[in-house]
Amino acid sequence: MSDALGLYNYWIAIFLMMVGFYNVIASGNLVKKLIGLSIFQTSVFLLYITMGKVKDGTAPILGDGYDTFSNPLPHVLILTAIVVGIATTAVGLALVIRIQEHFGTIEEDELIAQEDSP
Amino acid sequence: MIHVVDMTLLAFLAIVAIAVTRMTNLFATSVLTGVYSLLMACIFTVLDAVDVAFTEAAVGAGISTVLFLATLSLTTQREKPQRSPNWKALCVALLTGGALVYGTFDMPHFGDPQAPVHQHVGPHYIGVSPTQIGVPNMVTSVLASYRGYDTLGETAVIFTACMAVLLLLQHEKRRDEQSTVEEKPDKEAMAHAMILRVQSKFFIPLILLFGLYVQFHGDFGPGGGFQAGVIFAAGIILYSLVNGLDKARQIIPPNVLHGLVAFGLLLYAGTGLASLFMDGNFLQYRALAEEATHGEHIGILLIELGVGITVATVMTSMFFSFSGRRRS
Amino acid sequence: MSSHLPIVPIVLPMIAAPLCSLLRRPALIWPLTTGVGWLVFAACAALLMQVVESGPIVYTMANWDAPIGIEYRIDLLNAYILVLVSGIAAVVLLYAPQSAASELPQDRHHLFCAAFLLCLTGLLGITITGDAFNVYVFLEISSLASYALISVSRDPRALKAAYKYLIMGTIGATFILIAVGLMYMMTGTLNMADLAQRVKMVEDTRTILMAFAFLSIGIMLKIALFPMHAWLPNAYSYAPSLVTAFIAATSTKVSLYVFLRFVFTIFGAEYAFDTLGFNDVLLPLALLGIVVASAVAIYQTDLKRLLAYSSVAQIGYIVLGISMGTVTGLTAGLAHMFNHALMKGALFLAVGCIVLRLHSSRLEDMAGLGKRMPITSFAFVLGGLGLIGVPLTAGFISKWYLLLGTLELGWWPVTVLLLISSLLAVAYVWRFVEVAYFQPPPAEASSDEAPLSMQIPLWMLLATTLYFGLQTDVTAGLAQRAALWLLGGGQ
């Protein structure tokens, strides 16, 4: 039971990751895949931020009356990761636009069908 | 209390994530992804990661939603419905998730102050950074100084993304440009939307002002180059949504924009190199001035500026590239 | 200033990239890019010499000591990979202007150069750093740049290939991110040397086990180890030739380096191989990869795709060497990383020359190529002999060590399989020989060699492979020292 209270945050983070991951693999639509990817990544951020939290801590900004701070390092790592995430998403979307322009569709099965037919 | 808030928000997240999976309307899913990011930002706030929350809200709910919607307007708004869940993918996801859950059982518990994370390295940042760097916001200290090299890498990532997007979307633009200007300058510009225009006139300066505040206040509170850059970009994007892309391009010509994109990264790397010439290691801002903390201040100011400029211009130029592309 | 040498290979291209995007004029940017490439190569070579002479180099960023800040930690293994990557980049850049002029749209050369330099920055940055999270950041720089480089091709199918690579690469990178997070959670540090000590204390936890699993899967995706290679063939076949040559020679090698670094330095060979029995996973994957991919390569109708499948097979050889867990095996793996990079680089450069003249990489268009482009065809055959592992080529050396390794362990079936796979390699190289030398050229074809500026880099790489086929001190010797180092814990 104490496990459940101490770990539920991780479990939900993992659940969310897997929902995103499922979307990446299962979806046939190229935009939807990227949406899944961005959910997957965002959920990994939650894993990191959760581990940085200290009980009764506060945001790691020096201020009067606070002496317990959460760990700033995971925050810094995730700031970096968020930027990496948006960069990947942007490049992916740019590719999707070009694919649409050239092949007229962004559904994976139709793209494969095109490859086979001519 | 924190557990209740946390759990409620997490439940919302789970619901949104499932809704995203089930919906086939891509427009709605994109917006829901924005909602997801916003909820995530709320959780980050609850978990004390205010800087991260700020960035997630600005990037995840703001810019990335804009980019998704811009893409959808060029492609399609509906996903082909799938008949049944993809069992293979479901198995893979369940397996991966199961493995991770298995891995959690030896993890330190949520909020445990005895966790290794809070015992090694971490306490140093909390204990020493305010005096060593002289900046109250420890996230800024770690971001800009202790792990400044990571942040340089991150700026390079953003720059790379900009190069990639331009490589993909910029070409042929010159030919298109004239034709689009003649064809439909008004339709997209929402020029008829008087109320919007009047209000945006009032708001855009405020947004830019807020961006500056976030940029320079990052040492003392949540904020810094990234957040400021994104906010600045949001202001410009709002302008171009209301007044049309061409007007926005007149105000910030692509040449200037691309120059600034490069300038930001150069400023960051240049600050790093400057400390070499002052007998320090790369990125050792302490060497920039007589007094160590003074040097840190100068260094952090400069590199945050570099980050801010790069992020703002990259986001803007990405938006221009995305929306400058018309469906053929 | 010489003490700041370690940052040169990273910072120089990182600064040159924005300059390239500003300069815009091809007449300016190509010399700049090439110059930067060679300077970086010189710096890496100097670093390698320094490491060989006086042991590992540590450079702390901003002078913050290791676990607090980020440090570079250059030992024999890094330095070896640094020289490999920067050397290939330098040679490919000599070749690039001509090839790019014919395969890329004129108005995007400056962006292309910037992306190329960033890709180089990323690859070198991954290799040189001593910080686990920093690996992720630079991994993304190099990956994003390579998606862009692949997609600029004139062939629109490159877009699909790049998209697929983006999805699989990002999944891989995110898995690595999860693994780094789990390791950080259990140890409280991100510095590799520090991690190596602290992981030992918690290595029996399930969390570390999962960190290891996610890390391996994430990196395997990036390496394109057999069942996870789906992104590779299309990406290599549709990308512009010089991009293929560069990425095929370097990108998977750097991922392999990350794999070695994490498995041997951080987790330790003992944990990975003895406690977990990780080699029982690697060995079958490597063998399957070698056989299946070689067999698939034989049936390809496109020369680039043929070479791409051959790459998957060669990665199998390298992983096979690693999975032995012995000094000989590891030496073979490391030497093959080096040799394969040179050979594949040369082969793809040769294909680039062919594509320049024929505007096609399909085998059926290459009838009588031996007469039309005798020098290039000969170069291709020489490279192909290296792939097969014919004596006097570099490929022979690494295959020899592989065989020795299997014999040492008494893995007879594997030895036999290796010999069979060499026959398969003969078969796919023969595909080219047959078309080029035994079919008459089409009537209207004229003989037309590729320009000298492309021939010279091609022959530079080929000459190196031949040189290292005779002179084994540098490759195998260094590889052996690095292997001993890794198995000894690599502190």
Place this chain on the structure above:
Amino acid sequence: MDLIVYYASWALLSCGAFLCAVGGLGILRLPDFYSRQHAAGITDTLGSAFVLIGLMLQSGFSLNAAKLVMILIFLILTSPVATHAIAQAARQSGLEPKVVAEEDEA
């Protein structure tokens, strides 16, 4: 005095929460796009205004209160315009409001 402020703020917060809930229900239950917008408007303006004023009472006379006032001003200025813009976009893309059947015939 403190107690009064405390209870007042809680009353305002609960009111705001209730209105937000009603707005959410409305978005789910109302028949067409334009009427749903109407429901969303409740959440946007009155609901959030109540919540913000409640929070202001909680925070007392401080910098935080000033920030909350600013948020309120921005909300009041932006959300009607956003609603207007969305409605107009819907109208322009050809979405007709649902009208009752008898009016339809007339």
